[in-house]
Amino acid sequence: MTLQDEFRSSVVVVGASRGIGRAIAKVAAREHNVVVLVARSPEGLAAAALDVEQAGGKAFTLELDLLAADASARLEAFLAAKELICGVLVNSAGYGLRGPAAALPVNDQLGIIDLNIRALTDMTLRFLPGMLARGRGGVINLGSIAGFFPGPYMALYYASKGFVRSFSDALHQEVSRAGVTVTCVSPGPVSTEFLERSGADRAALFKILPKLDADYVAERAWSGFKSGRRRVVPGISAKLITLVAALLPTAIILPLIGRLQRRRKDS
Numbered sequence: 001m002t003l004q005d006e007f008r009s010s011v012v013v014v015g016a017s018r019g020i021g022r023a024i025a026k027v028a029a030r031e032h033n034v035v036v037l038v039a040r041s042p043e044g045l046a047a048a049a050l051d052v053e054q055a056g057g058k059a060f061t062l063e064l065d066l067l068a069a070d071a072s073a074r075l076e077a078f079l080a081a082k083e084l085i086c087g088v089l090v091n092s093a094g095y096g097l098r099g100p101a102a103a104l105p106v107n108d109q110l111g112i113i114d115l116n117i118r119a120l121t122d123m124t125l126r127f128l129p130g131m132l133a134r135g136r137g138g139v140i141n142l143g144s145i146a147g148f149f150p151g152p153y154m155a156l157y158y159a160s161k162g163f164v165r166s167f168s169d170a171l172h173q174e175v176s177r178a179g180v181t182v183t184c185v186s187p188g189p190v191s192t193e194f195l196e197r198s199g200a201d202r203a204a205l206f207k208i209l210p211k212l213d214a215d216y217v218a219e220r221a222w223s224g225f226k227s228g229r230r231r232v233v234p235g236i237s238a239k240l241i242t243l244v245a246a247l248l249p250t251a252i253i254l255p256l257i258g259r260l261q262r263r264r265k266d267s
């Protein structure tokens, strides 16, 4: 069943110009949805729009910097101008930084809070009331296995994903009886530019773990969301890690993650 409805519903993908967001947009397009692609890069958005059209969907693109204070209001105005509503929201924009928190630039670390937490929250709270009023649709938030424990040498990123997990779980409980789904997708390493940009690819932890394909993560995310699931942890190794994280005390996890996340030559 398509999520398209009489209100000219759309799937809004925030962080759609590459990586997991772009892959989810493609999967949603296969069901002939209207897909609104949001990110900063015009080239990335144009390529994602082509993917969507080729997969059978209708694409709209919006160049938007989520760090702008009025980002969600601008997205809402864009949708209104196109006579669209946000039936499904996918929050996939996010970044991380690896290194000791006391040494990394403070503003860059605060930017992780602004993007991974503030912008995701703002988008979610702006569009959730409409979904509740209609009694359908929902939100897919990109968390991470990093959201299941603290992460020395990537402290802000792990903490931000802990927020995404907690926030999404709580919302799921609040809205699921009203016919709306909030799903938190928590992958391990995925082969996207994120790994190099964040410096995570140089940490032993990310060298050890197998890397998933963004298309696979997108399939799991979309089918889990459509089944009304609270959490999706794609891949066996990510599932094992979340299980181990639940069993081991923090006193053991902290030095373990710390050691695995420092650069090899630092250790």
Ligand SMILES: NC(=O)c1ccc[n+]([C@@H]2O[C@H](COP(=O)([O-])OP(=O)(O)OC[C@H]3O[C@@H](n4cnc5c(N)ncnc54)[C@H](OP(=O)(O)O)[C@@H]3O)[C@@H](O)[C@H]2O)c1
Pocket (backbone or CB within 6 Å): 014, 015, 016, 017, 018, 019, 020, 021, 038, 039, 040, 041, 042, 044, 064, 065, 066, 067, 091, 092, 093, 094, 095, 096, 115, 142, 143, 144, 145, 186, 187, 188, 189, 190, 191, 192, 193, 194, 195, 197
């Ligand atoms: N890759 C992994 O290993 C991995 C693992 C677990 C979880 N995740 C999470 O999954 C999500 C997607 O990651 P990814 O691997 O797809 O990352 P990615 O390839 O780096 O893509 C990030 C997306 O976010 C957009 N974005 C970043 N800053 C933005 C801003 N200020 N305003 C608007 N858009 C912005 C980027 O577009 P523009 O640059 O064009 O704006 C891009 O479309 C993130 O939340 C990440 O934390 C990733």
